[in-house]
Every structure is written in structure tokens, then in C-alpha cells.
Amino acid sequence: MVSVVSRPKTRVIAPVIASVGALALLLTGCGAGSGGGSAQGSKEFTYLTNVENTTIRGEIEALSKDQCKTENEAAPLKVETVPQTRLDQKLQLLAGQNALPVQFAAGNAPALTQDLDKSGNILDFEKALKDLNISDAILPGAASTIKSLYGGKLNVLPYQYNVEGVWYNKKIFADNGIEAPKTWEDFVAAGEKLKAAGVTPLSASGKQGWPLTRLVSGYLFSDLGPDALKKVADGQAKLTDPEYVKAAEAIADLGSKGYFGQGIGSIDYDTAASQFLSGKAGMFYMGSWILSNFNDKAQNKIGEENIGFMPFPKVAEGKGIDNQYAANVGLPMTFNAKKYDDKASAWLKCIATNYGSTALKDKNSISGFKLTTPVDGLPPLVKSTQETVNNTKESVLWFEALFSTKATTTSQTNAAGLVSGSITPQKFMELVQNDLNTK
Template identity: 60%
Template sequence: MVVLVSACGGTGGGAASAPKNFSYLSVTENTTVRTALTTLSKGACTSANEALPLKVETVPQASLDQKLQLLAGQNALPVQFAAGNAPALTSKLYKAGQVADLEKQLKSLGVYDQLEPGAVSTIKALYGGKLAVLPYEYNIEGIFYNKKIFAANGLSEPQTWDELVAAAAKLQAKGVQAFSASGQQGWPITRLVSGYLYRSLGPDALKDVADGKAKLTDPQYVQAAQAVADLGKKGYFGKGVGSIDYDTAMNQFLSGKAAMFYMGSWALANIADAKQDKVGADNVGFMPFPAVTGGKGSIGQYPSNVGLGITLGAKTFDSKTGAWVSCIAKNYGSTALKDQGAISGFKVNSSVTDANAVTSQVRSTISDSKQNVLWFEALFSTKATTVSQTNAASLVNGTMSAQQFMQTVQDALNAQ
């Protein structure tokens, strides 16, 4: 903490002095960003680094929120830092004048156009219309599928929910497990519920719940949970979904034991790993969550997230910081993709050879995406998130009805 106060020039009583370092507080668990920044400091951003040397400090993610609140209280936030685990903390710091107005700063620097529009849409949806963080990580979600299994069973990509259910039924009849999912994690199942909601009710479906305009117990919301519960009732998730963890679910798909797998684009790293992917990357396709007939949502609205966002302090954002940010905006996307295979929300400005065709497809989808949506628990309280994810398996194994599931989560939201 002493290092950070010194680096940021915090005075404890007003505006901070000019920073002496490009100090960056990272979470211990995330090595991608600090590795890429270190590479940039020795390459494309050498001049920015000479003027303001990169200085990294790490903290366990579980301790991040407490650390940020402590530093903010001392007027000693670093130049750049991993944002709070919950968007609410960053929004609070933004309102208190501790977080930079990144849209204003990037436009002033002439690099706002280096952000993918879909990433901007996602960030603003999370932070009350503000560009409060930078998209060092950017993931879209959809359904990965086994092309070989589809071809062998005469299936094409389902465009609607009804077609998806029909495909699952056909696979089941042939003795093929339709979906792989982790009931132990819970969220891969609840994201099917939100996917249905966004397609049936439109992109504001869960914002309306957060704003009190709708409840999860409203008939149309329960219908979404019922649609997912029906998949489980028909056995499309296989046996014992409640005891399956994330790695096992991933392995089921990559070993060819399941035809489809709802997951985010971070799974591309697993797909590119020949030791894990026994199906072969060339045999993996990616499709959007299908449309719901008569629904208000668009099949082109992909659920997305920016991982653990990273932001910059308002009081230390000077011309030297600006030089770093400008260089990052122009070069981070290429560096992270080339060196680590990581997709960010920054544009890729140099030629990078993708690991496989499905990676190229996802990157193209990200570039073409203009408006994205969030995930089921994105705007929930911590308590409601836990309740939702721990009960997800019960929804699909029949021990909890769709009405009971939605009521339980709504009760947790009411209690926040």
C-alpha cells in the first residue's frame, strides 16, 4: 500500500500530484493483462514507458474490493487498477470522482474508435451508461457444437428455439447426449434462461427486473425457466448434471460425448489445445442462441462480458497516462491475441493468424456485433446470484419447478 501511495502521489487531501509510475493494481489470478502490458512496455509502448514506467502490484481477487475502498479513502488509488468485483463499487467510485471518464479521455486522445462497439455496449450496460472500464478482456457467449455429430444426424444450425429442441430430440433418439452443462457451477444453466428471456422479451428483459418494472415471477419470465426445465426433463443434459463440474462439462464436449455446449468465447483456448480437444478444432462450430418465435429480441444480440474490468484513476490521468492509454488502445488487441490467444474489446490492428476457423468466426462475430446483452445474474445482488446458481441444477433435474425457481431468486432480489 505504501508503494501505491508513493507511486500515485496521493496527498490525502485533494487532487493527486502527477504520477511517477504507470502503477497498475492487478488481481493475482489474472496474468494475461499484466503479461501483455509488460510486452508493450518493452515494445510498442517503449516511449510511454520511459516517460512513466510500468509498475505492477497484485492482490488476490477476493481481497480486491477491500483494497480499493481502502486506497480510495486515502486518495491513493493507482493510475490503473482492476475494477471491483461488483459493478456497483466501480460506479460508486466513478460518482465520487475517483474513476476517469474514459469515454471523454479516449475521444480526446483520438482512440475511442479503437474499441469494439459490442464491448462498449456491454460496459455501458453494466455501468449505468458509462464507459467506466476498458475491455482488456471481451467474451461473447453462444453454443459450440460438434459438426461431425450434426452432419452424421442430418442436422444444420438451429435458427429457432423450436429447431434447437427438435435437434436435441433427434440426437436423444439416436443415443447421443444433446447438451453438456455444469450443474455444479449453475451459471451455464441459468444463462440458458436469460438467453431465452432476451430472445422472447428483448434486450431489456433483465434490466426491467433490476429497475422494478417486472418480476421474475411474471408469466413470461417463468415461461423461460420452464423452457430450460423441459430440456432437463427430457434428459437432454444427460445423467447427473447436478454433480458435473466445469472441467467435466468441458471434457464431455471436447471428447465428443455431447453434441452442444453453451459457453463463452474463453473456451476457444481449450478448443485450440489438442491435448484437451479430442474432437478437433476443425469439427467445432459456434452459433448464437436461437430466436424465440414471435420474440422481441434479435439473434445477433450476443450475451457478453468484459471479465474483470480495468479502469483508471481520475486524479492521476495526465498527459503521460494518456500516452500509455493511447498506445494500449492501438496495440493491446494485437499483442494479447498474438502472444496469448486472448480476445479483447480492442481492435486488432496487425495481422494475426488465428489458431483455427472457429476462433476466426468468433472474432468476426465480435467485430460485427453492435448491441449485446448481459447474463442472467449480471444485475443481481451477491445473494441473488448465489441463490440462482445453487438452484440451477434443481431446475433441470425436476426437484424444483420453474415457478419455484423464479420465486426463490426473486425473493433473494427483494431482500437486497
């Protein structure tokens, strides 16, 4: 749902919904009187994170020796790691014991974090940052994404922030007289010109499926507005409603025109990236985490100077926002409200005012924190993407962001069938909606 970011599964991870029994334990264990004194402020700045993500951990460790040295002397940083596949179980166990650390990686699905919030374990960052007089520490676009995911609350911190859109080959576009399309009609027309020139219009991974469903949600948000899928999650609309099926039809139409090339169902993520970076495809829908591939000269055969980035094209008379970018915050981090004391508050202030600049400088890693110190010498694409992030005031989510695990799997495993024609748009939406109905 990463070196700027490496491509870990944290980016687009399927929601993992805790079992009824586990949540009952979690909520019961966190009730009044449980855990005794363990809920008090800690002498250490304890931090639980997933072992796969070394970028965030490494930057916080670096801050503890530099900008946050004073805070670290008062409450030394103590890091514990757990495999991401065991993260939710670990969080439930610790919550049941009233023993969550000061900072921890939020659950794989927003649902778990929201349950932890109901039991008093999640810090209200909106209030906390306001009390520290740094309400502007989190960029508007990142705050918008977080609130969309967490029921309107600023429940996590955006150590990583990814915007998604259409990357395109500037040279191929120029050679074929194509300007970066702003409307869906122009987008389809650009695809036709590319196909006529012998270039695959759109590189995508049908094997993973989610790069294709991102196009469905992009169309939905542009046509019906940013709340299109929230209405589905809230039961106010269904994916089988005609206006929703229309979006699936639009993406299926791209497939019927041959815009994804041959064998879309067997193309994986790395192959799709390679198609674009070798000049075989004119466009590539992907998130900003792909910058690590773009900045790798061994992979990038077309040259960084020939890569452009544009928002999802606008659907005629649609209700979507201008410059529409889907966004996510990777696997976000949060603070334990029960252990939030003066020392934890000092750590939060130091992190919020320093992390954005240091991560960008050290790792070319884009976060959702405001840059308090200018960073020079960035690769051009990283710099321009950071500017896009800075200027984004409102963002949208992705297709499966609010889905159950079952519906997410159904969506992604049937995406290739949607664009290859083996599954009709109506049937595709029915399959996913049926799983939403039984979640």
C-alpha cells in the same frame, strides 16, 4: 461475469457488494480536500491488478518494452498485485486514502465501480478516447457490454472480451441430418434427434449452476428483449411475472426431455467440457474462454475442424436482437480520473491502439479493442471467434449480471434442481426474486 482465455473465476464471478460502512469510508475519504497532493498526476504508471490474471499484466509489461517504450520512459510501469478475493477491500482502502493508482482492476461487482465513479475516481473513457481521436478503439459490441454493466457509462477497458453462445459438433450434426438451429423450435427439435441417436444433446455443469442459468437469460433476452433483466433490476418487472417464468419453464422442459443427460447436479465444469470434447454431447453452451480447451489436443478428441459456434436461438415472435450473444469483459480495468495527466493519457493511447493485436498474437487472447495490426496464423476457431467479436454491434448480459451476491448464489445453487425437476420453474424464480427483494 485467461488464455483465450483461461478459465479463471474472473469470468463469471458473483457480484461482491461493499458493506455500508466500507462505502461510507470510501465516499467520505474521497471528498474534497482529502489526501492532499496524492491525487495529482504520478511520476510512474502505477497499476494494481489481481494476481490470478497474468495475461493482461504480461501483455502490458511487454508493451512497456516495445510499442509503449517511449511512454514507459516518461512514466515507468509499476505493477502491484493483490488476490482477487481481497481486491474490493484494497480498492476501498486506497480510495479512502485518495491513493488509488493510475490504472487498477475494477471491483468484482459493477456496484463498487459505480460508487468509485460517483466519488470522482473513474475516468470517462468515452471522453478520453474522443480527446485522443481514437473513439473507435473499443469495438461496438464491447462498448455495448460495458455500458450495460455500468449504467450507460464507458467506465472500464475491455482487455478481455468474451462472447457466449452454443458450440456444436459439426460431424454429429451432419451424421444426423441436423443443421445449426436458428430458432428455439429448431433447437428443441435438434435435441430430440440427438437424443434419439444416443447422444446427449446438451452438455452443462449443474454443479456450478451458471451454465444452466445462462440458458434461462438467453431465452429471456430473445423473448422479451435485451432489457429484460434490467427491468427486473430497476423494479419495473419481477422474475415471478408469467412472461419471466415462461423462460424458466422452457429450460426446465429441456431437462424433463432428458437433454442434459443423467446426474446433471454432479457434473462440474471440466466434466461438461470433456463430454463435449469427447463426442458424447452434441451441443455445449459456453463462452469464448473455452477456446483454450478446444485448442488443447490432449482434451479435444473431436478435432477443432468439427466444432461450430452459433448464437442463442431466436424465440418465435420474440423481441430479441439478431445474432444474440451474451458477453462479458472478465475482470475489467479502469483509470483513476484524479491521476489522469498527459503521461497517463499517452499510456492510454498506446494501450488502446496496440493491446488488441498484441494480446491476440502473443496469447490468442481476444479483447474488446480494435485490431490495428493484422494477426496471421491464428487457430481457426480463434480467428472465427475474433471475427464474431468484430461483427457484434450489440450484446446482452447474463442472468446474474445485475443480481446481488445472495440472489446470484440462490440462482446458481438451484439451477440443477430446475432442470432435474426437483424445483418448479415458478419456485425457482420465486427464490431468486425473494433475494432480490431483500438485497
